[in-house]
Amino acid sequence: MKSFLNWLDSRTGCKKLLHEALYEKVPGGARWRYVWGSTLTFALAVQFITGLFLWLAYNPSSQTAWESVYYIQNHMTGGAWLRGIHHFTAQAMNVLLVLHLMQVVIDGAYKAPREVNFWFGFVLLLLVMALSLTGYLLPWDQKGFWATKVATNIVAITPLIGPQLQKLIIGGADYGHHTLSRFFALHAGFLPGLIVVLLAGHIYLFRRHGLTVKEPRRGPDTYFWPDQVLKDAVACLVVLATVLFLVIAGKGAELGGPADPTEPYSAARPEWYFLFLFQFLKYFHGGTEVWGAIVIPTLVLIVMCLMPFFGKWRLGHRFNIWFLGVLFIGVAYLTVLAVADDRRKPSYRVAKEAAEREAERVKVLAAAHGIPTSGAVNLLREDAFVQGPKLFARNCASCHRYDGNDALGLTPKDPQSASDLKGFGSREWIARLLDPAHVASTNYFGGTKFARGKMVKFVTKDVAAYTPQQKEQLHKVVMALSAEAKLKSQASSDAKDASEIATGRELIRGDINCVECHAFGKPDEDAAGPDLTDYGSREWLISFISNPAHPKFYGKRNDRMPRFAEEKILDAKAIGLIADWLRGDWYEPAATVSVAR
Amino acid sequence: MDPTENEGRRDFLKKACAACIGGAVMIPPIAAGVAVLLDPIRKKGAAGDFVQVGFLSALPDDGTPRKFTVLTTREDAWNKMTNVPVGAVYLRRVAPDKVQALNVVCPHAGCFVDFMPDRSSYLCPCHDSTFAIDGKINDRKSPASRGMDELETQIRNGNELWVKFQNFLAGAPEKIPA
Numbered sequence: 001m002k003s004f005l006n007w008l009d010s011r012t013g014c015k016k017l018l019h020e021a022l023y024e025k026v027p028g029g030a031r032w033r034y035v036w037g038s039t040l041t042f043a044l045a046v047q048f049i050t051g052l053f054l055w056l057a058y059n060p061s062s063q064t065a066w067e068s069v070y071y072i073q074n075h076m077t078g079g080a081w082l083r084g085i086h087h088f089t090a091q092a093m094n095v096l097l098v099l100h101l102m103q104v105v106i107d108g109a110y111k112a113p114r115e116v117n118f119w120f121g122f123v124l125l126l127l128v129m130a131l132s133l134t135g136y137l138l139p140w141d142q143k144g145f146w147a148t149k150v151a152t153n154i155v156a157i158t159p160l161i162g163p164q165l166q167k168l169i170i171g172g173a174d175y176g177h178h179t180l181s182r183f184f185a186l187h188a189g190f191l192p193g194l195i196v197v198l199l200a201g202h203i204y205l206f207r208r209h210g211l212t213v214k215e216p217r218r219g220p221d222t223y224f225w226p227d228q229v230l231k232d233a234v235a236c237l238v239v240l241a242t243v244l245f246l247v248i249a250g251k252g253a254e255l256g257g258p259a260d261p262t263e264p265y266s267a268a269r270p271e272w273y274f275l276f277l278f279q280f281l282k283y284f285h286g287g288t289e290v291w292g293a294i295v296i297p298t299l300v301l302i303v304m305c306l307m308p309f310f311g312k313w314r315l316g317h318r319f320n321i322w323f324l325g326v327l328f329i330g331v332a333y334l335t336v337l338a339v340a341d342d343r344r345k346p347s348y349r350v351a352k353e354a355a356e357r358e359a360e361r362v363k364v365l366a367a368a369h370g371i372p373t374s375g376a377v378n379l380l381r382e383d384a385f386v387q388g389p390k391l392f393a394r395n396c397a398s399c400h401r402y403d404g405n406d407a408l409g410l411t412p413k414d415p416q417s418a419s420d421l422k423g424f425g426s427r428e429w430i431a432r433l434l435d436p437a438h439v440a441s442t443n444y445f446g447g448t449k450f451a452r453g454k455m456v457k458f459v460t461k462d463v464a465a466y467t468p469q470q471k472e473q474l475h476k477v478v479m480a481l482s483a484e485a486k487l488k489s490q491a492s493s494d495a496k497d498a499s500e501i502a503t504g505r506e507l508i509r510g511d512i513n514c515v516e517c518h519a520f521g522k523p524d525e526d527a528a529g530p531d532l533t534d535y536g537s538r539e540w541l542i543s544f545i546s547n548p549a550h551p552k553f554y555g556k557r558n559d560r561m562p563r564f565a566e567e568k569i570l571d572a573k574a575i576g577l578i579a580d581w582l583r584g585d586w587y588e589p590a591a592t593v594s595v596a597r
Numbered sequence: 598m599d600p601t602e603n604e605g606r607r608d609f610l611k612k613a614c615a616a617c618i619g620g621a622v623m624i625p626p627i628a629a630g631v632a633v634l635l636d637p638i639r640k641k642g643a644a645g646d647f648v649q650v651g652f653l654s655a656l657p658d659d660g661t662p663r664k665f666t667v668l669t670t671r672e673d674a675w676n677k678m679t680n681v682p683v684g685a686v687y688l689r690r691v692a693p694d695k696v697q698a699l700n701v702v703c704p705h706a707g708c709f710v711d712f713m714p715d716r717s718s719y720l721c722p723c724h725d726s727t728f729a730i731d732g733k734i735n736d737r738k739s740p741a742s743r744g745m746d747e748l749e750t751q752i753r754n755g756n757e758l759w760v761k762f763q764n765f766l767a768g769a770p771e772k773i774p775a
Contacts, residue, residue, distance in 0.1 A: 046626045053630030064675075071675040077639070078632025085626050226612040233618035240622045370677020 022225035024207060028217030030227035033107070036100035037206070038232035039239050043093045044199070046240075047131075048192065050086040055188055058138070060180040063375040065140035066258040070366060070376065073255055080252035087253030088246040090132055092239055094273040097125050098328060105307065105324055108317060109212035115308035117205035120198055122305060127195050134187040136271055140180065142355055145259035146268030148183075149175065154281075154293045175261065257358035258377040263390075267351035269342070276331040279338035300327065350409045354390075361386050364589055388581020391574055396421070399447070399560065417447030418561070424582050425485030425536025427493075431478045436464040448559045454517060455529060470511075477512050480504025485536030489584050508532065519552070530554060541579040545570075642775040643672070643683070645748075645763030650686060653756045656696060662689035662712050662730065664701065667762045686748060686760055687712060687719075689730070698748040698760045699732045705741035707767040719745065742770040 009015040026034070057076060059068035072079040101121070104110050110118035137148040156166040171178025222228070247253075270278050277297070284292035303323060310316030342348045358380055365379040372378055380386050389407035397406035399418035406412045420443040423429040432438040439459040445451050466474060480501045483494045494501065508514045509521070519527040530553040534540045543550065546565030549558035564570045570578075580586060650665040657663070667684045670677065685701045699719075703710045708723035718735060719728040729735040732745035749761040764775040 042622065045623070049623075049626045049630055053633050056634060057636075067675040072633065075675070076633050076636040078629045078636070081625075082629040082633050085629055089626075226608070226615040229619065230611050230615040233615050233622065236622045237618050240625065244625060366675070370672060371675045373676055373678060376675075 020207075022223070022229070024211075024224035025221060026211060026224055026228050027213045027221045028215075029219035029222050030231050031214065031218065032231055032235070033103055033214060034211065034228060035232050035235035036096060036103050039235050040093065040096050040100055041199070041203075042232075042236040043089050043096060043239060044195065046089045046243075047086060047093070050082055050089070051188060051192070053082055054086060058184075060138065060184040061177045062140065062175075062180060062259070063373065065138060065180050066255075067371050067376050069139040069141075069255060070363070070371075073252060074363065074367075081247065084247030084250070084252040085243055088243045088250070089239075090135060091246075091271070091273065092243055093128055094132065096239070097128060101125065102324060102328070104212075105320055107212050107214050108311065110308050110320075111311040111317070112308065114205070114209050114212070117202060117209065118308050119305065120202040120205060124195060124198050124202060126301075127191055127198070131187060131191050131195075132271060132273065134183045134191065137183050138180070138187060139255055140259045141256035142259055142263070142265045142358070143254075143256040143268060145175070145261075146265045147270045150268065150278075151270065151274075154289070157290050158294055159290065255359065256355055257362050257380060258375060260377045260380070265351065265355065266347055267355045269338075272335065275338040276334035279334040279341070282341075346410060354408060358386055365587065368587060368589060382577075383586060384577045384580035385586040387574075387577045388586075391570070391578050392421075392581070395564070395570060395574075396578070401443070415447075416442045419444050421582055425482060425487055425541075426490060427478055427482040430482050431475075434459055434463060434474060434478060436460045450557075450559060453557075473507050473511055476500050476504035477507050477514070478504070480508060481514075481532060481535055484532065484534050484540075485583065486538075487536070487583055487585075523552075525551070528555075528557070536583070538576075538579050538583060538585070541582060542572075542575050545575050545578060642764060643669075645761045645774070647749075647751060647759045647761050649753075649757050649759050650688070650762075651758050653690075653694070653696065653752055653758055656688060656690045656758075658690060658693075660689050660691065660730070661714065662687040662699070664712070665758075665760075667760065669762065684762060684764065685709075686762065687745075688750070688758060688760070691731075694752060696750050696752070696758060697731065698750045700746040700748055700762075700764065702746070702764060702767070703741060704743045704746055704765065704767055704769075704772075705739075710745065742768070743772065746772055 005015075054072065057068060057072045057079070059065060069083070073083055074080070104118070104121065133148070133151060136144045138144070152166055152170050155169060156162045158165055167173060169182065171182045269275065277293075280296075281289060281292045307320045307323075310320055361383065362376055362380055365383060366376055369379065389402070392400070392402055392407040393410070393412075396402075397412045398414045399416070401412075401416050401420040401422075403422040404420065433444050436459050438444060440446050440451055440456050445453065445456050450456060463474065479497055481504070482490065483497075483501045483504075486494070505521075514520060514532060515524070515527075517527060517529045518524075518532045520532040522533075523531075530544070531540070544553055547563040548554050548561045549556070549563055549566075554561075562569055564575060565572065646669070648667055648669045650667055655663065665686055665688055666682050667686060668680050669683050670679045671681050671683050672678075687699045687701060688696050691697050701710055702708075703721040703723065703726055705721060705724055705726050708721050710719045710721045710726075710728065712718075713720050717730050719730075719732070721727070721741070724740040726734075726739045726741035727736045728739075728741070728745050732747055734741060734744050746763075746765045748763065751759040751761075753759055766773045766775050
């Protein structure tokens with residue numbers, strides 16, 4: 001072993017190199033305040049290692065980026081850990097950079113003759129921020145997609161070269177395959193390469209000028225090894241422990257639903273360390289954004305660049321510390337404001353909940369059906385559970401309600417003027433429709449002209465005067481009518497109550513006599529009310545939404561409800577999704593169903 | 598105890614701690630990475646399922662093989678595709694109602710084996726392995742160490758040709774499912 005080392009040393013001079021690396025003088029003894037540079041080098045090493053391994057499984061294109069990250073996260077051994085460590089170490093780096101910068105400025109380590117090294121560090125800071133920005137897009141989830149879209153649109157307002165620069169960055173006029181290829185090449189190739197070169201220069205210059213000693217010295221001079229190395233290693237351990245804690249607490253890095261350029265996403269926010277810029281931009285109104293996005297940040301960066309020159313004077317050094325202090329307090333304040341602003345906005349909360357629901361849902365669908373080659377986003381586009389509430393909120397909620405709101409959790413601007421459709425076609429829903437106490441409420445006919453119609457009169461007068469025996473009959477009618485809907489949630493009770501349902505069907509034609517006004521079982525041209533045959537079934541609901549003014553339904557008496565298909569407001573697919581969702585008919589994995597029961 | 602000895606011990610402890618902690622902090626990222634790197638090892642090839650590849654009536658009576666594409670469900674990492682080509686087989690009639698199926702993949706190194714009608718045998722274009730019409734090695738100097746991989750066949754409803762499609766490891770003298 002020893003002879004091998006001697007041989008190696010005589011060929012490479014590695015002993016001298018190692019000696020130089022380890023026996024750097026630390027005047028005044030090892031101190032905790034010197035650890036930041038080492039923790040950053042450690043964090044960078046972690047990013048290189050985890051990044052290279054992630055590269056083994058990542059696939060940059062708009063149909064595979066999200067999908068490959070989903071696969072890493074959920075289907076590869078260690079994948080969630082790997083991604084989690086990479087994600088949270090990136091966040092830790094941003095914090096460490098601020099701490100390193102503050103220490104350097106407070107201790108005066110940026111002053112002559114260390115100006116050039118300060119600039120090296122400054123460029124490294126910008127490069128790490130660029131890594132954060134490019135990395136945020138790579139999973140191609142809704143959050144990263146929209147946040148990065150905002151960032152690259154800001155590039156477009158750069159004076160003179162803005163639009164060209166934007167196209168250069170995103171690889172064309174619009175987001176797509178090349179955006180991902182470029183961001184990935186930048187994130188995994190160009191930027192890390194530059195960082196390696198600059199970091200080598202940074203460390204070389206640091207060694208050339210030596211450590212900037214914090215006076216007063218606390219003890220005798222020591223060497224980097226082992227005293228300072230031990231402190232650095234402990235600091236790295238704390239960084240790692242924090243990262244691992246965050247990975248566990250956050251259950252790995254977040255992965256939102258797949259990016260969809262056609263879906264509005266009001267929960268788009270940059271990663272927390274860029275929130276201050278996001279908030280800052282809110283204060284610049286139409287036409288002045290260039291000040292907030294480019295001019296002021298550039299000025300701040302220029303001042304930071306010039307710090308070594310100001311630092312020549314005692315007052316200048318004070319100014320630098322104050323400038324950075326105020327800058328970071330301002331950044332922190334803006335970040336807090338951004339978070340507080342979002343907390344207050346119900347629309348943000350709803351958008352975030354919807355985003356979380358989609359992120360969960362797409363995992364369920366992908367696990368059940370596999371992902372089509374057209375991408376996971378299509379799983380969501382075809383899914384009633386996800387699309388139903390959105391379509392309802394956009395197209396139905398100006399009159400109808402779903403459980404008292406617009407189905408997404410917001411209260412619509414217009415007052416409710418039509419029925420609440422939660423549970424439409426179910427026994428409970430129909431029973432309340434036939435209940436004198438509810439039929440004229442806004443949850444049923446109250447808001448429409450049918451409030452004074454025959455049905456309301458029938459329920460409030462006739463049904464209200466029913467004998468107990470008739471009430472019993474009505475109960476069977478409710479069961480029979482609800483069975484027409486063939487709801488998934490009622491399949492077992494419909495099967496169990498088959499005989500009551502059969503009696504109920506007779507009663508609809510007989511004693512309760514719904515057929516006086518409604519068709520049931522066979523067409524009836526004289527029927528005034530909607531057809532009760534297959535009432536609430538998928539076909540019935542699709543026909544109804546398509547054209548409520550059809551003679552089968554309300555005919556000429558239709559009150560305000562648009563003929564969604566006839567007027568080409570919605571296509572057949574959208575109407576089908578609304579119908580499926582209202583009927584609670586969407587894919588559910590077997591285990592969840594049993595839990596729900 | 599002599600103070601220098603004490604100091605020497607402290608120094609050693611410091612060095613040991615620094616080296617251990619410094620090494621330990623690199624373990625989690627490397628371990629997670631290696632786990633992902635090794636993940637493919639536990640993946641298994643598709644289990645051989647019977648797939649309909651064509652009809653018996655399409656096979657010549659004289660026993661000349663015909664190539665059929667196998668269409669079935671394919672899982673490729675996150676993607677699931679139904680009814681896509683996953684391979685090909687040579688089918689030939691060995692009796693009026695009996696067929697033999699051979700996987701087109703050469704058992705030597707996995708190239709696509711050609712059927713040579715003029716010689717009534719198979720030739721692999723990569724390393725010149727030749728196989729008899731029944732798939733057996735017919736050349737003592739054949740680079741392939743086993744004959745072409747025969748697949749189970751079924752004739753359903755009189756005319757439908759079903760093949761239990763599967764790939765096997767190339768290079769081995771025995772058929773080992775891939």
